Amino acid sequence: MALLDELEAALGDDVVLTGDQISERYRSDESHSGRALPFAVLRPATVEAVSQALAICDRHCQSVVPQGGLTGLAGGANPRGGDIALSLERFTGIEEIDAAAATMTVRAGTPLEVAQQAAEKAGFLLPIDLGSRGSCQIGGNIATNAGGIRVIRHGVTRDNVLGLEAVIADGTILSSLNKTMKNNTGYDLRQLFIGSEGTLGIITRAVLKLKPLPSSRSTALCAATSYEKVVSLLRMAKLMLANVSAFEVMWDSYFRFNAEALGLKFFDVDHPFLVIVEEDLFGNDQGGERFEAFLAAAFEEGLIDDALIAQSEKEARNFWSVREGYTMDKMLPSLVNLDISMAIGRIGDYAAECGRAMLARFPGAHVSFFGHIGDSNLHVTIATQAGTEDDAHTIDEIAYDLVRQYGGSISAEHGIGTLKRDYLGHSRSPQELAVMRHIKAALDPNGILNPGKVLPPV
Ligand SMILES: Cc1cc2nc3c(=O)[nH]c(=O)nc-3n(C[C@H](O)[C@H](O)[C@H](O)COP(=O)(O)OP(=O)(O)OC[C@H]3O[C@@H](n4cnc5c(N)ncnc54)[C@H](O)[C@@H]3O)c2cc1C
Incomplete structure (x- = not known):
């Protein structure tokens, strides 16, 4: 049977969008770097439907791009023309708040803000918090290992996930909705999926830590x-x-x-x-x-x-x-916002050297810096006068070459996606990249999950 017929027969017409049913929304994340619409969009509303969808796509060697709230800034959720997008937007809701364990079990498509409000209603704080809270989804936060504004106290998303359920490329459901702090039972598979940007599996549910609510x-x-x-x-x-x-x-x-x-x-x-x-x-x-x-x-x-x-x-x-600086995006439409990290003590020198190098190359450009310095995370914001794609490329080269010299990371919290993929080797050794490729091949031998993202081509 043809792929789309098989998907429709297994999942139902309402889950599979094609042709005019596919709106512009599915083209790009917030980096606005997406160029193509997917050829179909799947919107499963159960874990079993995610599993069936992947099993069918895997049999057909059909590439699948997981999509959450599409607020990502690294191009990770952007489809290519021949890809199917799998959106978690219909798999939403809080399944349980366990007051004794101080945990929340939540579906991946739930918007972060909805989960935060549910925690607050139950007298808890959900410590994950980002400016995009109204639109980003818990699954996207976990897939990008999002940072945000409370990391200095509560850690990154990785530190707040106790249990995880993910579906791998062949449709196998790996469910470990663990609620305990201590669980030393072999490899911690949960950590593989956190920060994997949709390349190793589709996250369907998670158990998140809750904290006391500040008064x-x-x-x-x-x-x-x-x-x-x-x-x-x-x-x-x-x-x-x-x-x-x-x-x-x-x-x-x-x-x-x-x-x-x-x-x-x-x-x-x-x-x-x-x-x-x-x-x-x-x-x-x-x-x-x-x-x-x-x-x-x-x-x-x-x-x-x-x-x-x-x-x-x-x-x-x-x-x-002032710190959020949302007006900046409107006033400087070609603004490039880089997200890097390095040892806290070195950030001042990096910013000074990076600023000098940028102004030498782009006289008259806007160059400024801000960051979650308590978490060793610096954002570099630059708008050149021409604002071309070539300028953006040169900015990346200058900033990431310096990051390498300073022993830092080219991505503190936004992830790699497509936009930083070619610079991954600035922060990871060839040996580390080789092990990452082995892991990818083991979990997704046909390479259907988010191809072209995170790992540079060999
Ligand atoms: C105004 C604004 C402020 C922001 N502030 C911050 C900040 O402070 N800190 C920070 O870290 N980021 C920030 N971001 C970036 C972005 O919000 C985060 O990266 C967020 O975690 C992405 O979630 P999403 O649901 O929108 O994911 P998407 O953009 O839809 O996807 C991101 C990646 O995750 C994958 N993915 C999505 N859902 C799943 C799933 N269920 N299973 C497997 N893979 C999946 C996608 O394939 C893609 O690779 C900000 C963005 C904006 C627009």
Whole structure:
């Protein structure tokens, strides 16, 4: 039987979209680098249907691109013309919140924000949090091992997944919805799928850790004169505050651009570095005295020149809106946002050298830096005057060559997808790449799952 007939017979017409039924939405993730529509879209609503779909595609050696919320920034969910897209958008919902184990069992297609709200309703915090929370899905978060803004306290997505269910290329369902912290029973297959960007299996369900829900937060915007002082401030925050939940650093050019775009002014003079420090508070702990003592000590030791404590949620939101910088994308349409990591102590020198190299190559370009520095993650934001694809390629070359020299990683949290695939060797050895290829061949011998993503061609 022909492939589409077989899929329709097994899954039903409503699961299989073809021709005009395929909307533009399935063309690209948020990197806007997707060029083709898939030739069919499958929208299974059960794990068994995912399994049947993959078994049929595998028999036909048909390539399949898993799609979540399509908020990815690495081109990982982009189909090629001959691919089938398998979207998890109809497999949604929270299956269980286990208060004793402090876990949530959730379907892969559930939007992150829906899962966060369900956790909160049950009196817990779901620690995974990203700016794309309204659209990204739990399956996509796990497949990309997403980072976000609470990593300094709760770790990356990998650290918050206790159990996982995934379907491999031949349709086999690997279900390990484990709820325990300790489970030393052979290879930890769950970790293989986390961060594999749809190349090893389709994630269908997960057991996520839940944490105590903070009752409030203390938030400050601090001004510092050097990167070394920022690093000392981080050390002091970890020593003096009970629960540092964010330590976000903006270089002056990033801060000024976004504050001006939003019409916000915080300090009378410009400062080279601006830092958002946040502390989670629990129960009746108001944290005020501890937070003020921390800032006073930072002033006394000369680590900061100025600081503002948010007096309301609105004021804290204002600090964060500058850091999120969403207006930047609109004002600089050709903006390239690179996501890298390296040892915290080296980031200041990297940013200085990278900035010089970019401006030497692209005089007059916008070049700025910000990052989750507490997690050793730096974002480089660059817009050249011409904004061409060639410029974007040159930017990658300059930034990633320097990352290699500094012993860093070309992807801290966005993943590899297609956009960073050709640079994977900057951060991984040939031996590591060879083992990755063996794993891929073992789990997906026909190479149907997300071909062309993550691993560079041999
Ligand atoms: C405004 C904004 C803010 C962002 N902030 C952050 C941030 O702070 N930190 C961060 O890490 N990222 C961030 N991102 C990037 C993005 O939101 C994350 O990478 C997110 O985890 C992707 O989830 P998704 O469901 O949209 O996945 P998609 O974009 O649909 O897919 C991403 C990859 O995962 C695969 N995939 C998706 N679902 C599955 C599944 N069920 N099984 C197997 N493979 C699957 C796809 O094939 C693809 O390779 C941001 C993006 C935007 C637009």
